Amino acid sequence: MYALCILQLLPVQKLRYINKLTMVSQTHIRKQNKTSLLYLSLYTPKMAYNYRFAILLVLLSATVGFSSAALVQKKPPVLTLKGNITLNLIWYGKFTPIQRSVIVDFIRSISSVAAAKGPTVASWWKTTEKYKQGVSTLVVGKQLLLENYPLGKSLKSPYLRTLSSKLNGGGARSITVVLTAKDVAVEGLCMNRCGTHGSKSRSVNSGAYVWVGNSETQCPGYCAWPFHQPIYGPQTPPLVAPNGDVGVDGMIINLATLLVNTVTNPSQEAVSACTGIFGSGAYPGYAGRVLVDKTSGASYNALGLAGRKYLLPALWDPQTSTCKTLV
Numbered sequence: 267m268y269a270l271c272i273l274q275l276l277p278v279q280k281l282r283y284i285n286k287l288t289m290v291s292q293t294h295i296r297k298q299n300k301t302s303l304l305y306l307s308l309y310t311p312k313m314a315y316n317y318r319f320a321i322l323l324v325l326l327s328a329t330v331g332f333s334s335a336a337l338v339q340k341k342p343p344v345l346t347l348k349g350n351i352t353l354n355l356i357w358y359g360k361f362t363p364i365q366r367s368v369i370v371d372f373i374r375s376i377s378s379v380a381a382a383k384g385p386t387v388a389s390w391w392k393t394t395e396k397y398k399q400g401v402s403t404l405v406v407g408k409q410l411l412l413e414n415y416p417l418g419k420s421l422k423s424p425y426l427r428t429l430s431s432k433l434n435g436g437g438a439r440s441i442t443v444v445l446t447a448k449d450v451a452v453e454g455l456c457m458n459r460c461g462t463h464g465s466k467s468r469s470v471n472s473g474a475y476v477w478v479g480n481s482e483t484q485c486p487g488y489c490a491w492p493f494h495q496p497i498y499g500p501q502t503p504p505l506v507a508p509n510g511d512v513g514v515d516g517m518i519i520n521l522a523t524l525l526v527n528t529v530t531n532p533s534q535e536a537v538s539a540c541t542g543i544f545g546s547g548a549y550p551g552y553a554g555r556v557l558v559d560k561t562s563g564a565s566y567n568a569l570g571l572a573g574r575k576y577l578l579p580a581l582w583d584p585q586t587s588t589c590k591t592l593v
Contacts, residue, residue, distance in 0.1 A: 351529070352407040352436030356429055358421075359447025360413050368509045368574065369445065370406060372518055375570030376525075377403045382569045384557070385592035390522075390568050393581040393590055397530045404525070407435045421452045423462075430466050430475035440473035441528060442466060443521070448480040448513050456485035461520045463528045476524045482513025490516025492544070492553040492565075492577075500551030505565035508575040515577065522578050540580035540589035548580075548591075557593055567592045 353373055357366065375387035395401050410433050417425050430442040446452055454462075461478035481489035487497035493507040493515055507515035527538060544567055545554025556567045559575065566575035580589040 349401070349439060350403050350405055352440040353404050353525075354407040354433040354435055354440060354442045355409045356412065356433055356442065356444045357410070357447075358412045358417075358429060358444060359415060359419075359450045361445070361447055365511060365514045367572075368511065368514050369517065369521070371571050371574050372521070372576055373404055373406055375568075375574065375576075377405065378571055380571065384569050385567060387568045387570045387576060387578065390578050390581065390592055391526075393583055394526055394529055396584050402529045404441075407440065408433050415450070419450050421446070421450065423453045426452070426462070426477045427464070427466060427475060430477075436473060438473055441525070442473065442475045444475060444477040445517065445521075446477070446479045448482045448484070450479065451484070452477070452479050455479045456481065456488055460489035460516075461524050463524045463531075474528050476521070476528055478517050478520045478524060480513040480517055482511075482516070486512055486516060489520060491542075496551065502551050505553060505556070505577070506563045508559070508562075508564040508566040508577055510562075510564070518576055519579055522576075526581060539582040543580040543589050543591060544577055545591050545593050553577075554591060555593065 355370070355373075372387060376391045378386070378388050391404075412429075412432075417429070426444055429444045433442050434440075460481060461476065463474060463476045466472040466475045479489070485497065486494035490512050492502075492505045493512045494504050495501050509515050509518075523538065542548065542550065543554060545556040548554030553565075556565045556577065558565055564575065566577050568576045568578045570576055578592065580591045582588075583590040
């Protein structure tokens with residue numbers, strides 16, 4: 267005997283997700299008086315328990331929503347980022363020239379065509395071309411040094427967007443990256459995020475912004491793993507940072523994550539789906555099989571400009587539906 271359940275619909279765009287949860291074979295949507303109703307046909311009493319559990323999940327998702335990985339707090343408005351994208355950099359706090367060069371070289375390596383023996387930063391980025399936005403080329407634009415902490419050393423979330431507005435260049439096809447030094451506390455840092463991304467304003471024409479913090483002295487086990495022992499989980503030995511700086515090499519991982527997620531958004535959070543995976547055979551607490559520099563013992567999986575080595579997270583490959591690693 268069939269049972270019929272009528273649910274107050276959450277936004278209509280949630281339907282596809284609901285269908286996956288409940289495995290409904292027949293779903294009919296009817297709009298009336300601006301209220302959408304979802305009719306779920308349940309086939310047998312034996313399946314009722316499973317459906318009731320699925321329905322509970324649906325209702326919970328309507329109330330609190332499903333959060334993505336810790337790095338990304340919320341998705342920005344729909345941005346069209348393809349072609350040549352200008353990356354403006356704001357350095358908030360004190361960074362050494364070497365620290366700045368490690369990060370700038372990473373960004374320049376993304377679109378480099380220089381040949382290298384082994385996996386490269388550019389080949390890692392190439393996976394983003396499989397998403398619907400197509401080819402995206404990153405070009406370093408303006409840079410601003412704010413070493414005098416104009417907003418103090420404790421920043422609330424709204425300050426990040428305010429800082430990003432200090433540099434304008436590239437319009438809708440631009441990303442302003444705000445990088446905060448190790449002695450700058452940012453709301454949410456180490457608690458539930460290591461960085462974030464979003465739109466610079468309510469208008470998508472203003473471009474996007476990304477924020478990443480240096481966690482070296484605040485929470486390296488949370489935001490700079492696997493270069494530091496994790497704050498929870500299996501306590502495996504940390505890897506040696508490829509550029510000799512736990513904080514900055516950790517920033518590279520988070521910056522890489524957020525740049526890809528910004529460009530591929532709203533396709534999906536392309537790196538957050540593969541959190542903690544850096545090489546083949548990875549599992550919780552183990553980064554996977556990566557390359558090791560014979561001289562320094564540093565771990566890496568990608569080569570960059572100026573002889574740089576980087577450890578980059580796996581990317582979700584939409585064609586194979588797997589987390590793609592370089593090694």
